[in-house]
Amino acid sequence: MTANYTTTITVDASPQEAYDAINDVSSWWGRITGSTTAVDDEFVYVVPGLHYSGFRVTDLEPGRRVSWLVTGSHLDFVADKQEWNGTTVRFDIADVDGRTRVTFTHDGLTADDECYDVCTNAWGMFVDGSLKALIDTGVGAPYSFGGDEALTTDDHDELHRQVATAAAASKTV
Secondary structure (H helix, E strand, C coil): CEEEEEEEEEECCCCHHHHHHCCCCHHEEECCEEEECCCCEEEEEEEEECEEEEEEEEECCCCCCEEEEEEEEECCCCCCCCCCCCCCCEEEEEECCEEEEEEEEEEEEEECCCCCHHHHHHHHHHHHHHHHHHHHHCCCEEEEECHHCCCCCHHHHHHHHHHHHHHHHHHHH
């Protein structure tokens, strides 16, 4: 069995500050539609022309853990467009000698997956770079779009509907 993708950052902030930053997804990953503040909340993240994914918040333990289930996805750059479906993104937060360690794991994303190299590179950029910067300095480096890539609120809403429809269809199978 191949291991799930994991990366760890250590920051000079409290576990609660790290938890709060993780849940401010737009400030470190990019624009989302939906909410991340309560268990069963759902949100959609989009990279136009490349990737979109829908998530359901499955675990929120302030200062300790955040988990999201991928309820639907579309990866334009691999054969299995729904490769992320049913995987889980998890942030485990711990106080270690007065510093905070955040261990990020994408359960179900393994070296056997076609998107592994591209996806782990992106997760590294966002978790090791942008999220760490947000926690350390208050300013992340989320992905943003302009020009022809800019998505309207209606675009985001339509993608959210598509992910919700795909998730509902998968429950009836």
